[in-house]
Amino acid sequence: MKMIKNKVYLAVGAVSIGLLGAVSLWARPPFTDAQLANQQQELLEVVNKGRDLWHGSNPDMSTNGLACGNCHPDAAASNPQTFPKWVSEIGSVAPLRDMINWCIVHPMDGKALDVNSADMVALEAYAFYLYRGQSIQPGLAMPTPPDPVKSGVGFPHKPSGIGVDK
Amino acid sequence: MSDANELTRRRFLGLAGQAGLATFAVSAIGVNTGLVEVLSAETKNGVQPFRFGIITDSHLFSIDNHKFDKSLADAVKQVNALTPAVDFVMYTGDIAQNGREDQLVKGKKILSGLKAPLKVIPGEHDWYLDMGKVWNGLFGKETWSFDHKGVHFIGLNSILVRDFWTGAGMTPLERMSTMEMLESPIAGPWGVRDAQLEFLRKDVKKLSASTPVVIFTHSPLWDYYPRWNFQTEDAPEIREILSKFDHVTALHGHVHQTIYNKIGNLSSAGALSTSWPWPYPPVKLEYPGSQMNQSDPANTKDGMGSQSVSIDAGGATATYEPFANSLTPFLKDGLKV
Numbered sequence: 001m002k003m004i005k006n007k008v009y010l011a012v013g014a015v016s017i018g019l020l021g022a023v024s025l026w027a028r029p030p031f032t033d034a035q036l037a038n039q040q041q042e043l044l045e046v047v048n049k050g051r052d053l054w055h056g057s058n059p060d061m062s063t064n065g066l067a068c069g070n071c072h073p074d075a076a077a078s079n080p081q082t083f084p085k086w087v088s089e090i091g092s093v094a095p096l097r098d099m100i101n102w103c104i105v106h107p108m109d110g111k112a113l114d115v116n117s118a119d120m121v122a123l124e125a126y127a128f129y130l131y132r133g134q135s136i137q138p139g140l141a142m143p144t145p146p147d148p149v150k151s152g153v154g155f156p157h158k159p160s161g162i163g164v165d166k
Numbered sequence: 167m168s169d170a171n172e173l174t175r176r177r178f179l180g181l182a183g184q185a186g187l188a189t190f191a192v193s194a195i196g197v198n199t200g201l202v203e204v205l206s207a208e209t210k211n212g213v214q215p216f217r218f219g220i221i222t223d224s225h226l227f228s229i230d231n232h233k234f235d236k237s238l239a240d241a242v243k244q245v246n247a248l249t250p251a252v253d254f255v256m257y258t259g260d261i262a263q264n265g266r267e268d269q270l271v272k273g274k275k276i277l278s279g280l281k282a283p284l285k286v287i288p289g290e291h292d293w294y295l296d297m298g299k300v301w302n303g304l305f306g307k308e309t310w311s312f313d314h315k316g317v318h319f320i321g322l323n324s325i326l327v328r329d330f331w332t333g334a335g336m337t338p339l340e341r342m343s344t345m346e347m348l349e350s351p352i353a354g355p356w357g358v359r360d361a362q363l364e365f366l367r368k369d370v371k372k373l374s375a376s377t378p379v380v381i382f383t384h385s386p387l388w389d390y391y392p393r394w395n396f397q398t399e400d401a402p403e404i405r406e407i408l409s410k411f412d413h414v415t416a417l418h419g420h421v422h423q424t425i426y427n428k429i430g431n432l433s434s435a436g437a438l439s440t441s442w443p444w445p446y447p448p449v450k451l452e453y454p455g456s457q458m459n460q461s462d463p464a465n466t467k468d469g470m471g472s473q474s475v476s477i478d479a480g481g482a483t484a485t486y487e488p489f490a491n492s493l494t495p496f497l498k499d500g501l502k503v
Contacts, residue, residue: 065227073348077445089464
């Protein structure tokens with residue numbers, strides 16, 4: 001009886017796989033190449049805005065002249081891929097945006113951003129973009145480097161405008 | 167990290183623990199081979215034991231009672247309180263954040279509280295608003311050398327870049343802002359350039375190989391992390407000019423962190439800033455033991471401080487004087503440089 005059941009399952013499985021294959025042949029990709037390129041461009045514009053904010057473009061974020069980039073060049077030691085995690089300064093498990101606001105309020109002595117504001121999205125986009133390709137490790141305490149810029153290579157021939165070499 | 171490096175590091179740290187003296191450990195693995203002998207010999211020729219202080223990277227803003235003003239004043243107090251007292255204090259660049267006159271004047275005023283004479287070289291934050299005009303007016307020449315108790319000291323301006331502003335039509339303020347951003351890809355690499363290389367050649371020409379030499383620059387004289395200008399483009403030429411000496415001690419600012427390296431006869435140590443610590447860049451280090459603890463952002467003093475350097479028959483020992491408890495046990499006894 002058990003063997004017959006298994007055979008039935010196998011048959012059902014085979015049919016299902018066949019159907020999935022057929023569907024994927026018929027389906028169109030959800031976006032055209034032009035649309036994908038446009039979406040990426042939209043992202044990079046937000047990343048670029050985040051880079052400017054990271055380096056002091058919003059004066060409300062600081063009253064003592066400090067910007068995120070003073071202590072976190074290339075978003076170093078911001079480790080966005082380790083959030084949410086326990087943040088001692090906040091006293092709870094918190095997402096990156098709460099840590100960003102903690103830095104704005106304390107070391108930078110500025111006014112916290114609305115966590116849903118376009119500026120906060122841009123700051124997060126910048127940090128996450130520089131750490132793209134890193135595995136997501138919520139809670140990891142050890143710092144990991146941002147998207148590595150090779151030591152010894154020096155500077156890009158053309159400024160990318162987003163603080164990365166490639 | 168390779169097994170061999172790991173073994174070296176463990177042996178390094180193990181010896182440091184056993185001896186209770188990091189300085190002994192460094193000598194034991196040959197980091198500073200020959201230095202002890204050199205300075206012992208020189209003692210006979212007039213090298214007398216002494217100590218000097220290093221303060222660096224205060225990044226003062228044009229804001230009254232800014233927290234960095236207090237940090238610099240704390241460093242001055244710290245260095246003044248050292249026993250035995252220092253013969254002079256070296257400032258290795260970046261008094262100002264935006265190169266403004268009021269920032270440089272404020273820095274000079276706070277540093278005037280030092281009991282010992284002050285020697286200064288510029289950093290990029292001091293320089294690019296007016297290309298060093300105010301800095302030179304306040305602190306004199308940026309390229310110099312002097313002899314003290316048998317040791318030859320050299321200061322160079324290592325933050326000179328190629329002209330990126332004229333072609334781009336930048337204002338002085340735009341030029342300064344570009345230089346202020348550590349990871350800006352626009353400005354390109356720093357260096358001391360031809361005139362200072364020529365100064366250096368002439369300066370050391372008549373010195374004997376056994377003369378202890380200490381050289382100060384804002385940026386390190388080795389290729390640490392070029393993207394953040396943790397390097398000096400013409401450092402290979404500098405090392406070549408200084409290669410005739412048995413040993414050269416290179417001390418630098420800019421990196422805002424403890425760091426040690428050795429290339430040939432030149433050993434280098436970076437300095438703690440009085441403003442903020444920088445994370446270690448993603449670089450595999452030859453001497454990873456020279457890294458301090460990761461800084462706690464909630465402690466406004468963590469990862470900052472001043473340093474002192476003792477020179478005696480045993481060589482040069484750079485000791486970090488942190489404001490908070492930032493040092494690993496390994497770093498607490500200082501680095502032989």
